[in-house]
Amino acid sequence: MTAKRPVGLGHGIYLIDGYDLGFSGRTGTYVFAEEALTIIETGPSPSVQHILEGLNALGLSPEAIQYIIVTHIHLDHAGGAGILLEKCPHAQVVVHPRGARHLADPSRLIAGAKAIYQDQFDRLFDPIVPVPEDRLLVKNDGDTLAIGPERTLKFLDTPGHSRHHFSIYDPVSNGIFSGDTFGIRYPQMEEAGGQLYLPSTSPNHFDPAAMRHSIERMCSLDIERIYFGHYGMTTAVDEARQQVLHWLDVFVEEGKKAYANGQEPQVLAQSLLEQLLAHHKTIDIRQHTELYEILKLDMMVSSLGIFDYLAKQHQN
Structure with missing residues (x-):
């Protein structure tokens, strides 16, 4: 597989394709080329090699990464955190307060994923490496994180897809990194000539009322961009909201x-x-x-x- 080069999305943000499930355009990692080099989402462990290749293509070193942010702890978003952290000696993993203990001890995450993916688990997610507790940084609703002189990210508790989910507001791009709460964007549909955004209602914390409330909360910020965990960015905020x-x-x-x-x-x-x-x-x-x-x-x-x-x- 020939990896795509990272895609520049403007405002100092880049997107690296993690080839989750073996598909291009499925799960991505966002990179902030800031003073405190920061990424959002690791994808599963097999995606880490693509993240490292993408960083190299951007002329960035994993040793320079300060923050690895995961919107939630499902393995397709955070499964690679432990193994990536081994390559990033100065990084902390930023996580929702409900998710921290599961990154330190991922046994329940592994059991849950095995129940769904069964004999495909090893191919899709293995290995799952625990994150040392002293390298976890918990962010609560309304907390901020300064990653550059002109860029301070804000964290919003956004349940609905899971109870251990936050989304990240970036004032520089006036965009939200929505993980799975705002649903899924299908770039493959755009290649076919249409647009498709769908909710992600996977087990085991799905709550439709909470999901709707979280989406409306994000939209109340008058955001101009949504950065999806699956996959990429849209400026069609109203269309995405209506479809989801x-x-x-x-x-x-x-x-x-x-x-x-x-x-x-x-x-x-x-x-x-x-x-x-x-x-x-x-x-x-x-x-x-x-x-x-x-x-x-x-x-x-x-x-x-x-x-x-x-x-x-x-x-x-």
Whole structure:
């Protein structure tokens, strides 16, 4: 695989493709070329080699990294933190207060991911290296981090996708690094001639009301850019908001029907996929193999999260 060069996004921000799941344009790492060299998201451990290659292409050394920020601790965003930290002797890992202990002891993260990915776990995520507690830096809602003389990042607690999730506001670009709370952007769809933004409703903290509230909170900042964990940047903030909130309602309503009828998550995943295909009927998504495969996976993982949410609701 020939890695793409990092992409300059303006305002001193670069995007490195981590080739998560073996796909280009799936999960990325953002680099701030600031006085305190900072990155957001590591992706899973197999992505670390691409991060190091990307830094080298930018003429940056991992020894210069001061901060490694993870929006949340799911392995496709933070699984590589421990192994990357070994290459960055002066760095701290910046994390939500609910996530810190799981980076120090990732056993529960590993168990959860294995339950979903099963025999694919090793290929996609291994190895998971613990982060030493003395190299963790916790940021609460409203906390800031100065990384350059003109750039101070602000952290916002943004649950909905997970309870250990914050998003990062950058005043220089007037943009938000939204992790998974603002959903997923599919650059493969843009290559096919359309736009597609979908909510990410994976297990096991999905909460639709909290997700909607977090999205509206981010938009209340009058942001001009969204930097997605999956994947890349958009300036079409209103379009992304409308699509994600529309499909959030669809996902939950379809999930309620499937759950009430005693169906399996696989049935819901297929139903959601078919609705997406019908909604975007001017583009034959099935002919765009990579996009279709990613959507099939995402609908399955999102369906598992919806069923998990509904099961908890029925227990209460």
